[in-house]
Amino acid sequence: MHVTAVSLRDVGVQVGSAKILSDISLDIADGTTMAILGPNGSGKSSLIRAMLGIYPHTGEISLLGQTLPGRGVDWRRIGYAPQRPTSTAGVPATALEVVSSGLLYGRSFRFGAGYRDKAMAALEGVGLAHRAHQSVQTFSGGQQQRVMLARALVSNPSLLFLDEPFSGVDKTSREMITETLTAKHHEGLTIVVVLHELQNLRPLIDHTVVIEHGRIIHRGDAPRVAPGHDDPQHDHDHEHADEYTSFRTPDLEGGL
Numbered sequence: 001m002h003v004t005a006v007s008l009r010d011v012g013v014q015v016g017s018a019k020i021l022s023d024i025s026l027d028i029a030d031g032t033t034m035a036i037l038g039p040n041g042s043g044k045s046s047l048i049r050a051m052l053g054i055y056p057h058t059g060e061i062s063l064l065g066q067t068l069p070g071r072g073v074d075w076r077r078i079g080y081a082p083q084r085p086t087s088t089a090g091v092p093a094t095a096l097e098v099v100s101s102g103l104l105y106g107r108s109f110r111f112g113a114g115y116r117d118k119a120m121a122a123l124e125g126v127g128l129a130h131r132a133h134q135s136v137q138t139f140s141g142g143q144q145q146r147v148m149l150a151r152a153l154v155s156n157p158s159l160l161f162l163d164e165p166f167s168g169v170d171k172t173s174r175e176m177i178t179e180t181l182t183a184k185h186h187e188g189l190t191i192v193v194v195l196h197e198l199q200n201l202r203p204l205i206d207h208t209v210v211i212e213h214g215r216i217i218h219r220g221d222a223p224r225v226a227p228g229h230d231d232p233q234h235d236h237d238h239e240h241a242d243e244y245t246s247f248r249t250p251d252l253e254g255g256l
């Protein structure tokens with residue numbers, strides 16, 4: 001059965017006097033991967049956050065057939081790894097504790113049966129089971145991103161939101177993240193991912209939207225990448241301040 005995992009109709013988000021998203025309508029079919037692209041500050045993270053119901057919005061948002069806000073959404077079926085997980089470096093928690101926290105939901109602070117095995121399996125999936133009992137404060141940026149991906153996947157969700165999963169991530173972690181997402185994609189996971197370059201995820205991407213000034217300016221299939229950026233030897237390990245300079249709207253020519 002063809003199901004729409006995410007549906008937005010005429011969505012707008014205003015924070016204070018700032019209109020940060022306008023007229024957003026899109027559908028994401030179950031089991032597909034959608035990439036959200038756009039220049040720095042265009043509204044990519046805001047769009048993900050709006051889809052998660054973090055901002056009050058106008059228009060209609062539904063996740064897995066349930067309208068937001070509402071009690072109907074089963075948040076255990078939805079995973080989210082936010083941008084720049086290195087902020088977790090200040091949290092004195094082990095990788096196992098961080099990943100286990102992905103099994104807490106609602107107002108309950110109780111772990112269900114088998115939580116430890118689930119968290120270990122999620123860490124195994126990103127190649128970090130051997131560091132389960134170490135503090136995430138000692139992890140590299142890429143390893144922290146992998147921990148946050150494991151946290152997002154630990155409840156075995158059917159819908160996953162990722163915000164810049166390759167930002168500041170080393171080659172080994174990039175490959176591990178790609179491998180994990182590829183396996184999950186083949187298992188039927190719906191993925192919504194903010195990217196500034198398609199990078200390793202290009203083969204998984206079914207659809208793209210490009211955001212500028214809080215609006216969708218292009219939509220279509222995976223666009224061409226910038227010259228050289230599809231070379232496997234290309235170093236994508238940009239510093240955050242510079243990484244968006246590689247995104248240019250002309251990269252999208254011909255592909256959308």
Ligand SMILES: Nc1ncnc2c1ncn2[C@@H]1O[C@H](COP(=O)(O)OP(=O)(O)OP(=O)(O)O)[C@@H](O)[C@H]1O
Nearest residue numbers: 015018020038039040041042043044045046047244
């Ligand atoms: N809570 C907020 N209050 C006011 N303005 C906000 C808020 N959140 C986002 N914005 C503004 O909305 C715009 C879009 O921000 P957003 O973080 O979504 O962009 P982005 O495309 O994800 O950027 P980046 O690529 O730098 O992560 C920016 O101008 C930002 O300053």
